[in-house]
Amino acid sequence: MTNGEVASVHTGAARRESxxxxxxxxxxxxxxxxxxxxxxxxxxxxxxxxxxxxxxxHELKGKLATIICSDERRVTGAFVLRYAxxxxxxxxxxxxxxxRVEHGDSASPPVFPSIALLLPAATLYEREIRDTFGLIPxxxxxxxxxxxxxxxxxxxxxxxxxxELRTKxxxxxxxxxxxxxxxxxxxxxxxxxPVHAGIIEPGHFRFSALGEIIVNLETRLFYxxxxxxxxxxxxxxxxxxxxxxRISGDEAVANSxxxxxxLEKVAGVLPPPRALQIRAVCAELxxxxxxLGTLAGLSTDVGFAYGAARLNILKERMMRLNEQVTGxxxxxxxNRLGGVGVDMxxxxxxxxxxxxxxxxxxxxxxxxxxxxxxxxxxxxxxxxTIGPNDxxxxxxxxxxxxxxxxxxxxxxxxxxxxxxxxxxxxxYDTPRHITEHEVEMANRRGDVLARFETRVEExxxxxxxxxxxxxxxxxxxxxxxxxxxxxxxxxxxxxxYSESHRGQTVHWVMVGEKxxxxxxxxxxxxxxxxWPAIEMAVVxxxxxxxxxxxKSLDLSYAGNDL
Amino acid sequence: MRKTSSRHDILGDHVETxxxxxxxxxxxxxxxGDVSFAPESGAQLLDSAxxxxxxxxxxxxxxxxxxxxxxxxxxxxxxxxxxxxxxEEAAPALFEVQSRFSRPVKKKSDLVVxxxxxxxxxxxxxxxxxxxxxxxxxxTKILGRSLAIREVDAGSCNGCEVEVAxxxxxxxxxxxxxxxxxxxxxxxxxxxxxxxGSRNMEAALRRTFDATPDPKVVVAVGACATTGGIFGDTxxxxxxxxxxxxxxxxxxxxxxxxxxxxxxxxxxxxRIR
Numbered sequence: 001m002t003n004g005e006v007a008s009v010h011t012g013a014a015r016r017e018s019x020x021x022x023x024x025x026x027x028x029x030x031x032x033x034x035x036x037x038x039x040x041x042x043x044x045x046x047x048x049x050x051x052x053x054x055x056x057x058h059e060l061k062g063k064l065a066t067i068i069c070s071d072e073r074r075v076t077g078a079f080v081l082r083y084a085x086x087x088x089x090x091x092x093x094x095x096x097x098x099x100r101v102e103h104g105d106s107a108s109p110p111v112f113p114s115i116a117l118l119l120p121a122a123t124l125y126e127r128e129i130r131d132t133f134g135l136i137p138x139x140x141x142x143x144x145x146x147x148x149x150x151x152x153x154x155x156x157x158x159x160x161x162x163x164e165l166r167t168k169x170x171x172x173x174x175x176x177x178x179x180x181x182x183x184x185x186x187x188x189x190x191x192x193x194p195v196h197a198g199i200i201e202p203g204h205f206r207f208s209a210l211g212e213i214i215v216n217l218e219t220r221l222f223y224x225x226x227x228x229x230x231x232x233x234x235x236x237x238x239x240x241x242x243x244x245x246r247i248s249g250d251e252a253v254a255n256s257x258x259x260x261x262x263l264e265k266v267a268g269v270l271p272p273p274r275a276l277q278i279r280a281v282c283a284e285l286x287x288x289x290x291x292l293g294t295l296a297g298l299s300t301d302v303g304f305a306y307g308a309a310r311l312n313i314l315k316e317r318m319m320r321l322n323e324q325v326t327g328x329x330x331x332x333x334x335n336r337l338g339g340v341g342v343d344m345x346x347x348x349x350x351x352x353x354x355x356x357x358x359x360x361x362x363x364x365x366x367x368x369x370x371x372x373x374x375x376x377x378x379x380x381x382x383x384x385t386i387g388p389n390d391x392x393x394x395x396x397x398x399x400x401x402x403x404x405x406x407x408x409x410x411x412x413x414x415x416x417x418x419x420x421x422x423x424x425x426x427x428y429d430t431p432r433h434i435t436e437h438e439v440e441m442a443n444r445r446g447d448v449l450a451r452f453e454t455r456v457e458e459x460x461x462x463x464x465x466x467x468x469x470x471x472x473x474x475x476x477x478x479x480x481x482x483x484x485x486x487x488x489x490x491x492x493x494x495x496x497y498s499e500s501h502r503g504q505t506v507h508w509v510m511v512g513e514k515x516x517x518x519x520x521x522x523x524x525x526x527x528x529x530x531w532p533a534i535e536m537a538v539v540x541x542x543x544x545x546x547x548x549x550x551k552s553l554d555l556s557y558a559g560n561d562l
Numbered sequence: 563m564r565k566t567s568s569r570h571d572i573l574g575d576h577v578e579t580x581x582x583x584x585x586x587x588x589x590x591x592x593x594x595g596d597v598s599f600a601p602e603s604g605a606q607l608l609d610s611a612x613x614x615x616x617x618x619x620x621x622x623x624x625x626x627x628x629x630x631x632x633x634x635x636x637x638x639x640x641x642x643x644x645x646x647x648x649x650e651e652a653a654p655a656l657f658e659v660q661s662r663f664s665r666p667v668k669k670k671s672d673l674v675v676x677x678x679x680x681x682x683x684x685x686x687x688x689x690x691x692x693x694x695x696x697x698x699x700x701x702t703k704i705l706g707r708s709l710a711i712r713e714v715d716a717g718s719c720n721g722c723e724v725e726v727a728x729x730x731x732x733x734x735x736x737x738x739x740x741x742x743x744x745x746x747x748x749x750x751x752x753x754x755x756x757x758x759g760s761r762n763m764e765a766a767l768r769r770t771f772d773a774t775p776d777p778k779v780v781v782a783v784g785a786c787a788t789t790g791g792i793f794g795d796t797x798x799x800x801x802x803x804x805x806x807x808x809x810x811x812x813x814x815x816x817x818x819x820x821x822x823x824x825x826x827x828x829x830x831x832x833r834i835r
Contacts, residue, residue, distance in 0.1 A: 149762045158797050167797050194766045197745035199713045199727045201720055202763055223762045224717040227798035239621035242646055243792055249721025249817065293724075310572055312731035319728070320590070327594040329819060330721050333646055362572035369573065558720045561762075 012091040013039050016060060020095075023055060024048070035265045035494045037092050037414070043099040049081070050115050052097045056085045057119060062095050063088060063408075064395050065497075066506050066524040067125035069133050071161045075491060078102045079135060081112060083122075084495065084506070092414045094495060101135055114140035121395035124532065132159040132229075147222045147561070150175040158230050165227070165234050182208035182216050190543070194223045198547075201557035205546075212542040217535045221560055228562040232521035233512070237263060237337060237483075240518055244507070245332050247523060248559030250293075253279070253286045254500030255507070255525065255559075256335040261416060262496030262509040263337055267487040273418070273474040275339035280418040281352070281469050282326065282334045282342075283498065284462040288356070289318035290501040291455045291462075292363070294554045298452060299370065301548040302379040310366050314359050321355045324348070339480020349470045360463045367456050380449035384537040384549030387446055396533055397526040398503020400553055403454045404446035410499035417498075422468060425461045448552040458501075491519060502526035502554060525559035589661050589819065594645045596664040597624075599638065599677050603656045608634040612653070619652045622785065622792045640664050641673035641788040641802075644816035664814040666781075666826035668833065670788070670804065673814060690734055693824040698739040700831045705751070709741040709831060712750035712774065716767045716803050717760030721817040722784040726754060734820050741827060747774040752830050754823075755807070758786040758793045759800035771807040779830045781811045783823065788812045 013033045020031050020041050029042040043052055056062040062085030072080050078100040087093040101112045114137035116123040126137035127146040134157040136143075145152065151171040157163060182189070188209050194202035204220035228247055232240045244259040245252040257279055264271065271279075296311035319329040326334050326342045334342055344352075370376050386396070391404035401408050411419040425437075444450040493510035503526030512519040530553060537549050589595060613627035613634055624642035627634055636656070643664070649657040656677075667673055701709045713726050729736040730743065744750050747770045759767065771780070780803075785791030787803045795801035803809060810833045813826035 151761075151765075163797070165796050166794075169797060194763065195714055195747070195770050199723055199730070199743060201715045201718070201723060202766065223766070224715065224719075224757065224760055225762050225798050226717055226719075226758055226760055226793045227796050228793075230798075231793060231796060235621065236618075238648070239792075242621045242644065246644075246719040246721065246792060246816075249719040250724055252721075293727075309732045313572065313733060316728060316731050316733050323593050324590040325592070327590075327592040327647075328645075330724060330817065332721075332816070333594065365571070365573055556720060557715075558718065 010036055010093065012087070012093050013037065016087070016093065016095060019060070020055075023059075024052065037094055038495060039093065039095045041095065041097050043097065046081070046099040046101050046112050049083070049097065049099050049113050050118055053083055053085075053115050053122075054118055056083075056095050056097060060085070060095055061088055062086060064119055064121045065094065065504070066508065066522065067122060067129065068508050068520075068522040069129045069135065069159070070510060070520040070522075071133060071159065073103060074161060076100070079110060079133060081129075081135075082508070083115075084508070086413070086504075088408065088413060090413065096495075109134055109136050111136045111138045113138055116140040116142070120393055121529070124528065131157075133157055134160065144177060147225050149222065150177050158227065163230075165230055177220065179206045179218050179220075180216060184210075186210055187215060203557050207543065207546075209543055212544070214538045214541055214543055214546065217538050217546075219531060219535060221531065221557060224558045224561040226558075226562065229521050229523060232518050235518070236516050237518065240521065241335060241337060244523075245335075247562065248525060248527070248556040249330055250290055251286070251500040251502065251505065251525065251556065251559060253282045253331050253334055254498045254505050255523070257283060257417070258496040258498045258505050258507040259509065259521075260335050260337055260496065261498070262494045262507050263483060263488070263511075265494035265496065266489075266492050266509065266511055267338075267483040269338050269481050269483055269487070271339040271417075271481055272476060272478040274476055275479050276417040277469050277473055278340045278342065278344050278479075279335065280422060281344060281466060282331050282340075284466050284469075285318065285322055285325070285352070286331055287462045287501040288359075288459055288466075289315050289322065290554070291459045292318060294551060295452065295455055295459075297551040297554075298380070298448070298548065299376070301551050302376050304370070304373065304376050307366060307370050307373075307376065310362075314363055314366075317355065317359055321352065325352060336480050338483050339478075341479070343477070343479060344470070344473060349473065353467060353470055356463050356466055360460065363459060377449065379545070379548065380452055381447060382445070383448045383545050384541060384552060385445060385447045386533055386537050390536055391446065391533070394532055394536070395529050396503075397529050398499065399451055399454050399458070399501070400530050400533060401503065402441075403444050403450035405441050405444045407441055408504070410497055410504040414497055418469060422465055424465065425457075448548055451552040486515070488515065493520075500526060502556060502559070503530065505559075523562055525556065527556040527559040531555055531560055589663065589821070591661050593661040593819075594647050594659050595662050595815075595819075596660045597638065597640070597643050597645060597647070597649065598658055598660065598675065599636070600654070600656055600658040603677060606655055608636065610634065616649055616653050616656065619648045621646065621648075622789070622794070625649060636677045637674055638677075639674045639789065640814045641670060641812060642785060642791060643814065644785050644792050663819050663822040663825075666811055666813040666818075666822060666829055668811055668829055670809075670812055673788070673812060690821045690824055693821060693828065694734075694736070694739040697741065697824060697828050697831065700828060701740040704831055704834055707740070709752060709827070710744045710750045711741060711752045711754055711827070712744055712747045712770070713754045713756070714747075714767060714770050716755050716757040716763045716787065716806070717799065718757030718784065718786055722756035722787075725817045725820055726756070726783065726823060728820050729823060734824075736824070747771075750774050751778060751834065752827065753778065753780045753807075754783055755780060755787050755803045755809075756783045757803070758790055759803040759806050761798050761800070764800070764806055767803065767806050777834055779810045779833045780807055781813060781826050781830050782809045783813045783826070784818055785814060785816045788814055791816060
């Protein structure tokens with residue numbers, strides 16, 4: 001970060017730089033650190049990708065955050081792959097492995113070595129790159145299409161620069177998507193979706209069941225693929241902000257904050273303290289209303305309509321509060337580049353505090369009721385279990401990870417905006433609280449009940465945070481600092497990130513050559529990372545528990561499909 | 563340990579709807595709803611620079627200018643509008659964001675308004691209670707019993723789903739007006755379609771429509787379903803679900819609030835006749 005307070009060198013970054021240079025030496029073109037916490041490692045050859053990624057994963061303890069492909073043939077003469085790893089352990093650091101993939105002779109498609117068998121979390125990213133850029137991940141066992149369904153022709157790649165945004169590609173007929181076939185006596189296959197029974201988003205689930213027991217589940221998504229990343233390259237910076245709010249409507253603040261941060265980093269602008277605080281307030285309001293909705297959904301799915309009705313009343317109260325404070329029930333229009341667009345005068349501040357107090361009091365009563373109801377608790381306990389090892393391997397994020405005993409939280413691991421100075425959860429304060437929390441984390445079984453309890457805890461924590469921030473609002477009324485389009489050097493780029501109610505969302509923005517445009521916008525919401533978990537969580541549970549497990553993971557289809 | 567009296571207790575047996583929504587209660591004053599031309603905007607002299615500026619500020623391209631009788635004129639497509647309010651910030655003399663919701667319509671062209679002549683807004687917003695009672699009456703009159711609604715997401719950002727789902731909570735509680743959401747298109751009267759009509763959902767939406775028995779009504783919910791909204795007409799989207807299935811009622815908004823959805827359903831019942 002170029003701003004005064006933290007302008008010093010990141011010691012962790014310097015240490016990683018020398019470790020990488022020592023190990024790989026001449027096989028690297030360069031290692032450099034940008035935006036304070038991004039260590040970029042440029043490999044000389046794409047063949048070194050697997051080895052470098054494994055090194056970062058195991059020696060530097062990095063967790064795959066996203067894989068970014070961009071078509072820079074017109075600029076540097078090649079496609080560029082960037083593997084971003086999130087270094088945990090409280091160091092606020094990302095290591096980004098970069099390699100070029102030349103197109104070579106255009107008769108054969110460009111290829112790059114797959115790391116899917118080494119890092120399972122990479123599988124879906126590679127399939128997505130294959131679909132949208134036409135780079136073949138050599139060695140990835142799954143070469144089926146992902147984001148572009150079977151009616152899409154094999155030779156059109158929407159994220160390549162020569163592909164025109166508004167091209168209407170003709171449908172290819174008679175092609176099938178091959179699901180994994182489970183065979184054996186008594187095994188039945190049940191297709192569900194994409195249009196579901198409830199008021200939810202579209203997706204296809206292919207169950208293989210033995211009686212009532214789920215033997216295998218395969219998810220098929222991307223029905224709501226709207227071409228967000230390609231569209232961004234066609235819009236101005238301000239309009240992409242509006243677009244980022246609509247990646248997933250219920251994550252509007254988290255996604256737009258991540259986008260804003262990326263551009264603010266590129267421009268070297270830090271928004272005024274009051275603006276950062278208001279961002280945090282709205283982010284926590286978003287977390288509270290969504291967690292209330294998910295808890296209500298869990299109550300519905302176990303057939304306890306009474307609890308659901310009461311929790312939905314609280315959600316509605318929070319949404320009305322959102323409207324009174326920001327003008328939108330879903331908190332659209334909060335963020336602006338370089339700050340925020342809504343102020344928090346003292347009467348609004350009082351309104352938030354008053355409402356959250358009554359909501360919290362009511363919430364505690366309902367939770368007590370649910371916890372005392374054995375017919376609710378029995379359905380939650382031991383259902384849809386994801387063990388800590390699986391969670392780690394798959395790179396789970398957010399509530400799902402925290403419920404499986406992985407203590408990850410972007411607000412704490414990569415403190416951004418106002419979160420540098422907010423107590424995120426009381427249990428990080430004293431040694432006693434830390435020990436208590438460690439015991440608590442070890443007890444989390446990764447089942448629906450654990451996710452229920454994590455959400456309950458987070459609603460309470462968010463309410464406390466709201467109180468804390470609103471008491472300490474910066475008195476300087478300034479709400480935004482203009483980015484200054486000249487400050488955005490062509491092709492400079494940065495990672496923006498935030499913690500939505502689903503987990504970490506990472507946005508990578510590369511600024512275009514013409515001022516005020518975007519060259520490449522790569523979005524990875526928590527849902528993309530967490531979706532594979534559901535296939536594992538439902539195995540050996542009964543079919544009737546699927547909606548419950550699905551709801552407990554609270555995944556966004558739109559945020560995944562883009 | 564019951565500290566509060568049962569009247570204010572969430573687990574008490576009072577009527578939550580009445581407590582939270584007194585008769586006639588409308589959207590909050592801060593609510594960004596309908597965007598229209600400011601009352602005095604007719605007198606504003608337009609030059610091409612100003613037109614270009616306001617056209618450029620609008621992400622979903624809802625604002626357009628054309629020359630009529632040698633004079634520049636602006637048009638506003640409320641079906642595209644995503645209520646960001648940037649036009650009001652850029653040209654407060656021309657545009658105004660109101661706290662009333664954008665009215666659903668039966669004809670798409672009714673959503674496009676010209677700068678002249680300016681029409682006065684038609685009264686205040688009805689509360690969902692008033693709208694609901696009207697809906698209930700109409701349902702009884704036309705259908706005899708109840709209205710069955712099937713919601714289909716054809717590529718939305720899930721914002722509209724949040725609002726449609728809100729119709730089922732204890733406060734709006736649409737079932738008391740005789741309308742209810744059903745699990746299959748095979749027993750639906752109304753298809754409530756949200757989203758851009760994404761390419762990957764096209765076949766599924768068409769088949770859902772075909773599976774719905776006649777007489778059926780399709781309501782396009784939100785800016786995306788109406789016109790494509792901010793996503794527009796691209797390789798992955800269509801310019802609104804009207805390109806895929808015939809639409810009877812358009813509900814503008816991003817997303818439309820529950821009252822607007824009720825209003826849209828009112829118009830939809832009309833179309834069943």
